[in-house]
Amino acid sequence: MFDIDDTLVDLHAAMKDAMIAASRPLLPDFGAADWDGFAALYMADVHRYYDRYVAGEFTFSEQRGLRARAVFAHFGTPGFDARAEQDWIEDFEQAQPHHIRAYPDVVPALDALDAARIPYGAVSNNVHDYQRAKLDHAGLQRISILVGIDTVNAAKPEPKVFWEGCRLLGTGPAETLYVGDNYLVDGEGSAAAGLQAVWLDRKVAGAPSGSAAGCGAAEGIRTVAGLGELGALTGPRRL
Template identity: 65%
Template sequence: MTLDATTNTAASAPFTGRVSGVLFDIDETLVDLVAAMTDAMVSASAHLLPDFGPNDWADFSALYMADPERYYDRYVDGEFSFGQQRGLRARVVFEHLGVAFDAAAEQQWITDFELAQPRSIRAFTDVVPVLDALDAAGIPYGAVSNNVHDYQRAKLDQAGLSRIEVLVGIDTVNVSKPDPAIFLEGCRQLGTLPEETIYVGDNYLIDGVASSRAGLHGVWLNRDGKVPPSDADGVMTIEDLAGLTLLLGL
């Protein structure tokens, strides 16, 4: 179900009076990570690609974020360290471009990237209004992320979202999404039952479907207007976080 803001009313909102808490994904849900990472890629790579223009950097970022070798997922599974997956993903891009990128250059790239990225971390513009609405309604909220707690804690704080106190990372319960345990830990920390909790995230499968299968109400945040899967598995769709306030009748 895609929520239609033109016809929804508080009385018809699907979750009016039925939800006691909300959990959010972080990257590309609360925080514009793609923009921050693109800025960091330019900072770390400009000396190696001095003739690159805006379109070139957009292509660089797109290939890095596509992560065709699944290095980030393999980091989550424990195969690589966080820094290693950064360098390996960069190596794929530089190899594609035919640019020399030896071990020393890779290590320097990782260092430069990690220094640059925090400077560009920003929350999406629709985040603070929805948190204000949840606060006004007395609905507690938190975050469940497929990254480690302390790294994501620093990211939320850098984005001006220190008000999000409940935060579950993959090291909190030593599992990652789509494992139900990570969602259930978020509910436990919020003090809400799964069936009374919404989970909002930008990944249809590991956020929307997985949280629904864990017993929560999965909501897919489809900021980019992707075509929804034909089999929605009971997952609702919103196009921005303002849609969440409509779901809740706030």
């Protein structure tokens, strides 16, 4: 089982491109470095608006607007009122699908799983239909099994989300690898649910502080820098 955002799909790059498309009318003088800073602030989400959306505090559209509002306030952008915010959300959502791409190592990894007759699917902390469309835009229609937060009305790291993925795969947790880029949610969460946890550390940044690994207490979570390394993990302990 795979996470989707920043595991299979380069969401950061897609969101940055969509932000530029939606924001350029308000920030016509921004250059490349400015857009890097804009995207970094948005993705950092210091107020945890996305996590709060997952928890049910905001709608998806509301968290999108709140995050944009915080970034525009940081840059002191005038005129970002409620109407401008709604226009920005709409422009962003129209632009993002055109920039969705799978990482280069995804298709070869799925080809290898197909060749080995190892079933696979995805578990995501977003709603099913939104993520279904994202996979399709990325050319990953072959991933037919997909669990979203609305599938079992729960979100990672709750065990039942991972277990639903296993149920749909027809595999037990102990014989299922779960691969994701978020050490706490994907790594520790899937390990706690009894799956074989694989943390995808594409930037080779190391486990975050405050995690079990950061405290020197991580057990059973294996690390890969790319999906090409999964072959070594699906041999002796096959799915």
